[in-house]
Structure formats: structure tokens, C-alpha cells
Amino acid sequence: MAEGEQCGTSIDDLPEECLLIIASHLSNKNDRDSFSSTCRRWLRVESSLRHTLNLSHRYQHDKGYGYILECLLNRFQAVNIISFTGCEKLSDSALTVLESKCPQLRKLYLDRCLSITDDGLGSLGFSSLEFLSLYRCNVSDSGLGHISKACPSLTGLNLSYCSSVTDAGISALGRGCLGLKYMSISNSHEIRGAGFSSFASLIRLDADCCNLSDEGFSLATQGCERLGYLDLSSPRNCSFQLGPLGFTSIGRFCKNLQVLNLKLCRALDDGAVTEIARGCQALKELNLAVCTGIKEEGWRAVADHCTSLEVLHVNRCRSLTNEGLAHLRNGCPHLERLYMNGCPLVSRLAVELFKLHRCQVAVMTLEYLGRNLGLMCKLPQPNGPPNSSEGDWGSRPSFQRAFT
Structure with a gap:
């Protein structure tokens, strides 16, 4: 270049790949907004990096959520994760817009979207959808039938507080969504368990505060042989409640369990605990807090057979005695943590x-109330909704109920 000649190159000459790299390093929202406001080209670059969309109930428009959604998806065409958490006025028509504008959707959160009906769920024709959260939605077996046909790639589903769902809907999911690995049915009181008899791929089931029956749950354990995480804590006091027969089926069929939460399962007795300890020798964390039916024989079985156990919860086990603690002291060779308080028959000595x-x-002495039940973080699980700290189960108080 001759002396005094000015360079005619500017930032406009940068290839789009370089602009993508620059935009991807902008972590501040204001910086990203400024970047996208520079020109149409930079707007297009920044828009291509947006993969998540979080519509709050605060967004209001006379034309409804469908209009807002269409405008946003026209701009952010790479979005594949969308959360409508708390949008109680979200209608079925918005889901129709979603299907036409975002066919590549991978994760959808409809938590507390009370206006969505079974007919609206029938419009979810997403072959790529991997995770769906319907926490506190008015979904029924009919809606689950639609989902089982329209979302064959589903691997995770949250049905917490879905009071109209029964085993018939769960069974339909098992026939259509053959790759389901993660499911929550917490506080869904009409499910007895038999619908899970065909869920061969399931590795995690959150069923705390449910009304599972012995017969139904026995069928479920026979079909869910790959389970690595099972939460049955806080059973409800009703005519349908797991007893020793149901708990015994865990040891007979769930050989791959790593984490088992049976907190507040007062119907658990020595025979059932012995069967679980003998059959689930891969257990790494076991929560038996407030299980008052376990006596010395049960604690001996845990000590002798749970050779892989790393974490044990015995809080408020009022039947745990000095002799029972002595068995635990001499067994469980890989134990790392013991949560214990409120055990009046155990002496300080x-x-x-x-x-x-x-x-x-x-x-x-103080049980830590974390989101994860200990070693569950080692099991594969999908990511949470955009801008949310609740984890994959959306608005549900994820994993906390097991410890409260």
C-alpha cells in the first residue's frame, strides 16, 4: 500500500462467521441488544444465536400470545427451547402457531398454562420434541394419547399435579413414546402404577405424594427394569397406598437402582427392606428417614447387602436402636455420609x-435440602428451562419435596 493511502476495509467487511464469534461472547443482555440494533445484518447474526425463548405472563397484547409468538419466531428462527411458564391465558391457537413456526422445537414448558386443553395438545406435531413439562396443566388421558402419537422422540415428561391423568394415559405414552427416560408424576393422585408396565427405557421416576397401589406398582417395577432413580417419598393417607408387597417388588425387579427415596414410607417393614437390600446392591444413596417400621433385622440387612452404599438417611427413625446402628457401623463398607437426628433410642455413646x-x-445431624437427591447428578438428565433455576421439572419444587 502506497504511503498516505488509506485502507478501505471496515468492520462491514468481516465475514459472518467472525460476527457470530463476536456475538457469542456477549454475555450481557444490554450488549447483545446493542449489537442487534447496529444494522440488519448484525440483527440477523444475533438472532441466529438465540436458541431459547421465555415468554412470561407479563407479556400482554390485544391480539393474544399467538401474535406475540409469531412475531418473535419470525425474528428468532433458531429457537428450539421455549418456556410459557405461568402464562395462564395461553390458548390452544398459540400452540398451532408454534407448530408452524418452530418445527425444530426440542423442549417445551407449559407449566401452569391453565387454558391449554387436550385438543390443543393434539396440535403438537413435533417429531423432534425431547422434553415436555405440563406441571399443573388440565391435561387428561386424551391429551396424553395425542402426545404419544405426535411426539415419538420424547425422552422427558413432567406430569406433576395433573389430577386428571390415570394409568390409561400413562399406558398410551408407553406405547407411543418408546424412548421416555425421565418422568415425574408427583401429586398426580389418580395414577396407581400399572400404566408403567411397558416403560422399558425409563431410568428416572419421581412419584412422591402419589396414590400408587401394591398391585399397580408391582406391575410398574416389572416393566421399568432400567430404573436408576426412584422417589416414592411422602405417600398419601388413602385407601391406595403402598404396603410391604409393593415395596418388596423394588428389590425383585429394580436391580439397577442407584438412588432410592422412601422417606416417610411408614408401611415399610423389615421384610421389605431386606428384599430391597438384597436385590438392589447397586444402591449408592438410600433415604429411609421417618421409616418407623424398620427394626434391627432391617438395619442388619442394609448393613450386610448394601455394599455400594455411599449415602444413608435415617433421620427420625424412631425404631433405630444402638444395636441397629452397630450393624451399620460394621457394614456398608463404602459409606461416606450418614444423615441422623431425632433417633431417641440411639445413645450418644x-x-x-x-x-x-x-x-x-x-x-x-442436619439434613441438607438440595435440589438433587445426592448422586442423581451423576445420572444423565436434560437441561432446565431458559432463565429458570428450577431444573428440568419446570415450576415444580424440583427434588425438594423429598426432603421437606
Whole structure:
């Protein structure tokens, strides 16, 4: 270049790949908005990087959510994760817009969308949809039948607080969504368990505060042989409640369990615990808090057979005695944490002896109420909704109910 000659190159000459790299490093929302406001080209570049869309109930327009959604998806054409959490006025027509404008959708959160009906769910023709959350929705078996046909790639589904869903709807899902791995039916009181008899791919089931029956749950465990995580805590006091027969089926059929939460299952007895301990030898975390029916024989079985156990919860187990704690002290060779308080039959001397002989075990008097039940973080699970800290189950108080 001759001396004094000015370079005619500007930032407009940068290839689009370079602009994408620059835009991808903008973590601040104001910076991203400024970038997109520069010119149409930069707007197009920034829009192509938006993969999540979170419509709040605060967004209001005279033409409804369908109009807002269409405008947003015309701009953000790469979006594949959408959350409508709390949009109670979201109508079925908006889902129709979603199907036409966002065929590549992977995750959809419809938590507390009370205006969505079974007919609206019938318009969800997403062959690529992997995760769907229907927390506190008015969905019934008919809606689940639509989903089973329209979303064959579904791997995760949240049906917490769906009071109209029964085993018939669950069974329909098992026939159509053959790859389902994660499901929550917490507080869905009409499900007894038999609908899970064909869920061969399921590895995680959250069924706390449910009305599962012995017969129905026995069929479920026979069909869900790959389960790695099972939450049956806080059973409701009603005519349908798991008893020793239902709990025994866990040990007979769920050989791959790593995390089992049976907190507040007072019907659990020594025979059922022994069957679980013998059959589920891959268990790494076991929550038996407030299981008052377990006596010395049950604790001996846990100590002798749960050789892979790393975390054990015995909080408020009022039948745990010094002898039972001695069995735990001499067994469970890989134990790392023991959560124990409110056990009136265990003396301070017995606790000190436990600490002396098992100095590598952390004895915790205060149970930590985390989102994950310990080692569940090692099991594969999909990501949570955009701009949400609740995890994959959307607005449900995810994993916390097991410890409250």
C-alpha cells in the first residue's frame, strides 16, 4: 500500500462467521441488544444465536400470545427451547402457531398454562420434541394419547399435579413414546402404577405424594427394569397406598437402582427392606428417614447387602436402636455420609462409637435440602428451562419435596 493511502476495509467487511464469534461472547443482555440494533445484518447474526425463548405472563397484547409468538419466531428462527411458564391465558391457537413456526422445537414448558386443553395438545406435531413439562396443566388421558402419537422422540415428561391423568394415559405414552427416560408424576393422585408396565427405557421416576397401589406398582417395577432413580417419598393417607408387597417388588425387579427415596414410607417393614437390600446392591444413596417400621433385622440387612452404599438417611427413625446402628457401623463398607437426628433410642455413646470406628464417614445431624437427591447428578438428565433455576421439572419444587 502506497504511503498516505488509506485502507478501505471496515468492520462491514468481516465475514459472518467472525460476527457470530463476536456475538457469542456477549454475555450481557444490554450488549447483545446493542449489537442487534447496529444494522440488519448484525440483527440477523444475533438472532441466529438465540436458541431459547421465555415468554412470561407479563407479556400482554390485544391480539393474544399467538401474535406475540409469531412475531418473535419470525425474528428468532433458531429457537428450539421455549418456556410459557405461568402464562395462564395461553390458548390452544398459540400452540398451532408454534407448530408452524418452530418445527425444530426440542423442549417445551407449559407449566401452569391453565387454558391449554387436550385438543390443543393434539396440535403438537413435533417429531423432534425431547422434553415436555405440563406441571399443573388440565391435561387428561386424551391429551396424553395425542402426545404419544405426535411426539415419538420424547425422552422427558413432567406430569406433576395433573389430577386428571390415570394409568390409561400413562399406558398410551408407553406405547407411543418408546424412548421416555425421565418422568415425574408427583401429586398426580389418580395414577396407581400399572400404566408403567411397558416403560422399558425409563431410568428416572419421581412419584412422591402419589396414590400408587401394591398391585399397580408391582406391575410398574416389572416393566421399568432400567430404573436408576426412584422417589416414592411422602405417600398419601388413602385407601391406595403402598404396603410391604409393593415395596418388596423394588428389590425383585429394580436391580439397577442407584438412588432410592422412601422417606416417610411408614408401611415399610423389615421384610421389605431386606428384599430391597438384597436385590438392589447397586444402591449408592438410600433415604429411609421417618421409616418407623424398620427394626434391627432391617438395619442388619442394609448393613450386610448394601455394599455400594455411599449415602444413608435415617433421620427420625424412631425404631433405630444402638444395636441397629452397630450393624451399620460394621457394614456398608463404602459409606461416606450418614444423615441422623431425632433417633431417641440411639445413645450418644453409640454415636461416638460409630464415629470412632468409621472415622471416614461424615455423620450429619442436619439434613441438607438440595435440589438433587445426592448422586442423581451423576445420572444423565436434560437441561432446565431458559432463565429458570428450577431444573428440568419446570415450576415444580424440583427434588425438594423429598426432603421437606
